[in-house]
């Protein structure tokens with residue numbers, strides 16, 4: 001815990017990244033990944049293998065929600081693209097160093113991918129900052145890995161008790177829809193996302209029933225929190241169903 005607080009203080013990040021709780025979550029993910037290294041191995045390998053089978057060669061790829069790059073092989077992207085832009089609300093120090101050492105091939109973009117962190121209420125419009133909108137228009141490949149189900153979480157926490165559940169759910173769905181539209185409007189969009197969750201041997205609960213997906217290209221389970229992982233108390237282990245999709249817009 002002390003290490004996490006220290007990292008929170010030392011990681012360069014905007015006020016929004018800090019107050020939304022996203023920086024704290026990003027740091028917590030790194031520590032969980034270390035604790036659950038062997039349980040996560042299959043998921044991380046499956047993600048990288050999907051990308052190596054489906055990523056085209058191109059000019060410019062943006063990785064949405066790049067975080068610690070656990071599930072993306074940065075060297076592989078550097079080989080296949082002239083330019084790689086990592087997009088996240090904050091970038092960990094080790095990722096900053098890798099970008100600095102990339103000979104200008106890897107750029108970092110810090111900003112809100114949900115277009116919603118500024119919202120005062122669930123009816124507010126989704127607005128992407130202009131530099132982000134510009135970046136999204138300039139890439140030929142977009143890659144979104146394990147961020148889709150995270151996008152609405154800061155608002156769910158902030159608005160709990162202030163608005164009705166249906167109002168919040170509708171807004172969360174708009175945020176997810178706009179992320180999918182982003183991927184669909186790029187010449188090539190690759191999406192890896194958790195689509196269902198279960199605790200112990202309970203039935204799978206869908207996480208994205210509001211969205212229309214094409215047929216998944218691949219799917220696997222992710223032991224996101226094995227038994228004894230803290231935070232689960234008496235719920236046993238937690239698994240996610242992960243699915244991977246490819247979107248190609250018509251020329």
Ligand SMILES: C[S@@+](CC[C@H](N)C(=O)[O-])C[C@H]1O[C@@H](n2cnc3c(N)ncnc32)[C@H](O)[C@@H]1O
Nearest residue numbers: 026065066067068069070071088089112113114
């Ligand atoms: C579950 S993590 C996955 C990260 C990455 N794929 C990895 O392997 O470390 C989700 C990432 O999305 C980022 N993220 C979540 N919501 C965001 C938002 N609204 N804007 C920008 N980044 C966001 C988080 O900071 C985090 O790094």
